[in-house]
Amino acid sequence: MKNIIVYSSDTNICLSLLMYLQSDYNVTTTTNLNVLKMMTKHIKFDLIIMDTDPSRTIENVCKEIREDDPNLPIILTYVYENNNKIFDRSIRKYTSSIFYKPFDLSEVTKHLATLLV
Numbered sequence: 001m002k003n004i005i006v007y008s009s010d011t012n013i014c015l016s017l018l019m020y021l022q023s024d025y026n027v028t029t030t031t032n033l034n035v036l037k038m039m040t041k042h043i044k045f046d047l048i049i050m051d052t053d054p055s056r057t058i059e060n061v062c063k064e065i066r067e068d069d070p071n072l073p074i075i076l077t078y079v080y081e082n083n084n085k086i087f088d089r090s091i092r093k094y095t096s097s098i099f100y101k102p103f104d105l106s107e108v109t110k111h112l113a114t115l116l117v
Contacts, residue, residue: 001026002116007036008051017049020105021112023093033061040065040072046116047075054087062094073115075108077101 006017006029014029019028028045030036033052040048048065052058054076062074073096080088080100092098096115099108 002046003028004047004049005030005036005039005043005045006049006051007031007033010051015052015106017051021109025112025116037061037064041068045072047112048072049076049077050074053078054084054091056087059087059091059094062091066094073097075099075111075115077108078104101107 001024003026004021006014006021006027008014008029009031011031014031018027018029027084028039028043030039034050039045044084045059050058050062054112060077065072065074066116074094075097076095078084078101088098097111100110
């Protein structure tokens with residue numbers, strides 16, 4: 001079974017994604033960005049889902065993860081706002097996909113399957 005880590009500062013999002021994905025994947029969740037960084041360095045994950053607004057910090061975390069494992073898919077989800085345009089553009093080079101909220105969970109699940117082949 002493939003291993004996915006989900007990061008969100010919102011515990012409810014972590015729990016929802018855990019419940020939704022756990023029948024098909026081993027899912028680990030965290031609400032702490034430092035824990036995410038530490039875990040991705042020490043545990044083999046097949047995919048990362050990050051539910052967070054794009055920022056310089058998030059861009060740097062994605063860049064670090066990509067440097068450690070260039071093939072590790074990273075999915076970012078957030079509510080698109082015009083003030084995020086600059087970060088949205090720059091963070092795309094470190095992510096595999098971005099889904100804007102509200103997103104269709106079945107669409108995300110289909111995309112997971114293609115990334116985890």
